[in-house]
Amino acid sequence: DIQMTQSPSTLSASVGDSVTITCRASQSISPWLAWYQQKPGKAPNLLIYKASNLESGVPSRFNGSGSGTEFTLTISSLQPDDFATYYCQHYYSYSGTFGQGTKVEIK
Amino acid sequence: EVQLLESGGGLGQPGGSLRLSCASSGFTFSSYAMNWVRQAPGKGLEWVSTITESGGNKYYADSVKGRFTISRDNSKNTLYMQMNSLRAEDTALYYCAKSARRQGYFDSWGQGTLVTVSS
Numbered sequence: 001d002i003q004m005t006q007s008p009s010t011l012s013a014s015v016g017d018s019v020t021i022t023c024r025a026s027q028s029i030s031p032w033l034a035w036y037q038q039k040p041g042k043a044p045n046l047l048i049y050k051a052s053n054l055e056s057g058v059p060s061r062f063n064g065s066g067s068g069t070e071f072t073l074t075i076s077s078l079q080p081d082d083f084a085t086y087y088c089q090h091y092y093s094y095s096g097t098f099g100q101g102t103k104v105e106i107k
Numbered sequence: 108e109v110q111l112l113e114s115g116g117g118l119g120q121p122g123g124s125l126r127l128s129c130a131s132s133g134f135t136f137s138s139y140a141m142n143w144v145r146q147a148p149g150k151g152l153e154w155v156s157t158i159t160e161s162g163g164n165k166y167y168a169d170s171v172k173g174r175f176t177i178s179r180d181n182s183k184n185t186l187y188m189q190m191n192s193l194r195a196e197d198t199a200l201y202y203c204a205k206s207a208r209r210q211g212y213f214d215s216w217g218q219g220t221l222v223t224v225s226s
Contacts, residue, residue, distance in 0.1 A: 098153065
């Protein structure tokens with residue numbers, strides 16, 4: 001099975017900062033990677049699919065990149081609404097393993 | 108607007124059974140693969156199972172294989188998960204999620220139904 005490893009687990013930042021979250025796969029999954037945002041008490045929300053494609057309605061400050069086994073989610077100019085937990089997920093095969101999540105906290 | 112409404116959660120006994128349902132609307136249900144994802148209290152997301160559009164292919168996480176069965180009724184626009192041989196570690200919020208068209212990522216999610224396994 002493909003394992004997904006996210007880093008860091010927690011990230012402290014201020015409004016206006018640019019932050020980057022990394023997701024590594026145990027084997028090449030390119031480009032079958034998605035990113036989700038989850039706020040407390042809410043269902044996850046799709047941000048990025050196919051590594052770098054922005055889901056409709058998602059602000060352009062969210063940017064996905066990467067290939068092979070290493071992928072990143074960058075949030076430029078953090079907004080108050082962006083403080084949440086972010087998950088990557090591969091969909092290379094019909095076993096969509098998620099990363100363990102990265103919590104973006106207010107510094 | 109896509110709507111996914113889970114039900115059937117509650118308290119289950121260790122070794123017992125529960126059946127979850129996910130009623131859908133706002134899209135052509137039979138044209139999309141569907142999924143269950145769970146989240147234990149305070150933990151991350153765990154993919155549980157996927158069923159293809161016609162129901163002909165089903166996939167499971169190792170943690171539930173042989174105990175859980177995913178199914179769908181395209182005439183009723185409803186997804187199901189039969190959960191047998193429940194364990195304490197199955198305690199979680201169970202989300203129903205719609206796959207994107209012919210893609211493996213999940214573009215719509217329900218609000219979840221809570222399953223608690225305890226004696």
